Amino acid sequence: xxxxxxxxxxxxxxxxxxxxxxxxxxxxxxxxxxxxxxxxxxxxxxxxxxxxxxxxxxxxxxxxxxxxxxxxxxxxxxxxxxxxxxxxxxxxxxxxxxxxxxxxxxxxxxxxxxxxxxxxxxxxxxxxxxxxxxxxxxxxxxxxxxxxxxxxxxxxxxxxxxxxxxxxxxxxxxxxxxxxxxxxxxxxxxxxxxxxxxxxxxxxxxxxxxxxxxxxxxxxxxxxxxxxxxxxxxxxxxxxxxxxxxxxxx
Amino acid sequence: xxxxxxxxxxxxxxxxxxxxxxxxxxxxxxxxxxxxxxxxxxxxxxxxxxxxxxxxxxxxxxxxxxxxxxxxxxxxxxxxxxx
Numbered sequence: 001x002x003x004x005x006x007x008x009x010x011x012x013x014x015x016x017x018x019x020x021x022x023x024x025x026x027x028x029x030x031x032x033x034x035x036x037x038x039x040x041x042x043x044x045x046x047x048x049x050x051x052x053x054x055x056x057x058x059x060x061x062x063x064x065x066x067x068x069x070x071x072x073x074x075x076x077x078x079x080x081x082x083x084x085x086x087x088x089x090x091x092x093x094x095x096x097x098x099x100x101x102x103x104x105x106x107x108x109x110x111x112x113x114x115x116x117x118x119x120x121x122x123x124x125x126x127x128x129x130x131x132x133x134x135x136x137x138x139x140x141x142x143x144x145x146x147x148x149x150x151x152x153x154x155x156x157x158x159x160x161x162x163x164x165x166x167x168x169x170x171x172x173x174x175x176x177x178x179x180x181x182x183x184x185x186x187x188x189x190x191x192x193x194x195x196x197x198x199x200x201x202x203x204x205x206x207x208x209x210x211x212x213x214x215x216x217x218x219x220x221x222x223x224x225x226x227x228x229x230x231x232x233x234x235x236x237x238x239x240x241x242x243x244x245x246x247x248x249x250x
Numbered sequence: 251x252x253x254x255x256x257x258x259x260x261x262x263x264x265x266x267x268x269x270x271x272x273x274x275x276x277x278x279x280x281x282x283x284x285x286x287x288x289x290x291x292x293x294x295x296x297x298x299x300x301x302x303x304x305x306x307x308x309x310x311x312x313x314x315x316x317x318x319x320x321x322x323x324x325x326x327x328x329x330x331x332x333x
Contacts, residue, residue: 077319122321125267169264169322
């Protein structure tokens with residue numbers, strides 16, 4: 001296996017504590033972005049641990065990424081069948097436990113988290129009905145979560161958005177609650193690309209350990225490959241969780 | 251074999267982009283009498299043998315837990331269809 005050298009960022013700071021972090025990346029039938037997510041985990045300085053949907057062992061991981069794709073072909077509803085995978089039961093329990101396992105759901109992973117009721121609301125088809133793939137400008141609304149603490153509040157970042165079922169919906173009461181409790185993690189800036197309620201791109205649970213968003217931070221971690229061939233705005237997700245794990249900012 | 255039919259619709263307050271697109275296509279084919287279209291899902295659960303109250307109750311539970319997402323959808327009908 002070839003060695004991956006991080007091409008960007010200051011890697012002089014991660015301490016020996018960080019190098020021991022193990023971050024699980026779940027693969028379901030139809031997952032597409034597990035390899036990119038694992039690569040992002042490694043670029044941030046942690047060890048990526050593959051987790052298979054049908055297994056029941058969390059393998060002592062310190063955090064979990066549920067990557068994007070089309071698990072079970074989006075049959076029934078996006079994420080609806082994956083939600084009942086044995087590995088998901090373990091992840092839901094661990095996320096709700098005292099230990100509050102950090103969990104990041106990206107795109108289809110976000111849909112799985114809403115179907116699992118770890119996050120409120122749901123996703124329906126984009127209001128324009130088209131699959132969309134573009135570099136998307138987002139605003140970091142909450143930098144107090146396990147996955148966003150490395151960003152500045154209000155910081156604008158550009159990462160890839162690619163989906164067909166990306167329209168975030170929830171009832172007005174839930175939307176008010178999310179805003180009142182500062183649980184909107186990311187908002188779309190400028191054009192709302194899918195009709196999401198209140199331009200919501202990502203949210204967190206009350207404790208801040210579970211975050212889900214439609215756009216893809218794992219595709220923006222390495223110079224030369226991210227948005228505009230240079231964007232690396234997504235890497236901070238994966239370094240934030242390491243900071244969180246060693247007891248830095250929340 | 252009898253089947254239990256489950257119909258699921260998006261909640262009325264949830265915009266249905268697919269239904270809207272269909273509503274837009276209808277007039278192009280000359281169907282001009284329809285104000286709006288909502289698209290739903292129909293499931294057919296085949297039962298080997300008699301549909302007991304217990305089996306029907308299971309179907310209702312499956313409809314609420316897996317076949318629909320209560321956040322965005324309503325189960326609008328659960329009925330037994332004999333062949």
